[in-house]
Amino acid sequence: MNRIFGSSSTKKPKPTLQDAINATDTRVASVEVKIRKLDGELLRYKEQMSKLRSGPGKNAIQQRALRVLQQKKLYEGQLNQLQQQTFNMESAALTTDNLRNTMATVDAMKLANKEMRKQYGKIDIDKIENMHYDMEELLEQANEIQESLGRSYAVPDEIDEADLEAELDALQLEEEEEGPSYLADLNKVPDFLDESPVETSEPTTKEAVKTT
Numbered sequence: 001m002n003r004i005f006g007s008s009s010t011k012k013p014k015p016t017l018q019d020a021i022n023a024t025d026t027r028v029a030s031v032e033v034k035i036r037k038l039d040g041e042l043l044r045y046k047e048q049m050s051k052l053r054s055g056p057g058k059n060a061i062q063q064r065a066l067r068v069l070q071q072k073k074l075y076e077g078q079l080n081q082l083q084q085q086t087f088n089m090e091s092a093a094l095t096t097d098n099l100r101n102t103m104a105t106v107d108a109m110k111l112a113n114k115e116m117r118k119q120y121g122k123i124d125i126d127k128i129e130n131m132h133y134d135m136e137e138l139l140e141q142a143n144e145i146q147e148s149l150g151r152s153y154a155v156p157d158e159i160d161e162a163d164l165e166a167e168l169d170a171l172q173l174e175e176e177e178e179g180p181s182y183l184a185d186l187n188k189v190p191d192f193l194d195e196s197p198v199e200t201s202e203p204t205t206k207e208a209v210k211t212t
Contacts, residue, residue: 017096021089024082031079038072041065 015023045065052058 017089017093021086021093024086024089028079028082028086031075031082035072035075035079038068038075041068042072 042065045061045068048061049058049065052061
């Protein structure tokens with residue numbers, strides 16, 4: 001039967017939404033050309049009527065102009081319908097594209113979620129906590145070792161600051177008692193004299209002459 005009627009096994013693909021939009025745009029362009037042509041005829045009839053006087057000839061041209069105007073109105077209505085169809089299809093195409101992008105985003109998020117679960121499934125939280133505790137113990141041991149190495153063996157552990165200040169004051173007093181100045185030693189009276197010597201002034205030249 002297929003050989004008799006010549007039917008083919010391959011089917012033509014169904015037109016897409018973009019194909020329908022392109023076809024509608026072509027029809028819109030064709031209708032616009034017809035409307036412009038009718039506008040030219042109306043302009044010509046208008047010029048002819050402006051040159052004629054009232055009568056059978058002018059009335060005939062007026063009837064033609066009315067038919068052309070009526071035809072123009074039909075084309076304009078058809079043009080509005082086609083433009084509305086184009087707008088609706090473009091809106092549907094935009095919505096479809098947005099939905100397609102949304103689905104792609106959802107698929108990518110699902111894949112990322114699956115990969116994250118796979119990676120996090122390899123991590124053992126208990127092992128991480130144990131490693132954290134081990135690190136804390138190692139750091140504490142390191143601090144104890146540093147403190148032990150920095151300990152001084154000659155200085156006592158506890159030193160009273162008050163005792164240090166008292167010892168410093170005692171050292172200053174010893175220096176004052178044991179180290180008097182040499183000027184004080186020169187002016188000091190010897191121990192074997194009971195009284196200090198009396199100072200006498202030297203005689204002047206005139207007194208020395210009188211004496212002689």
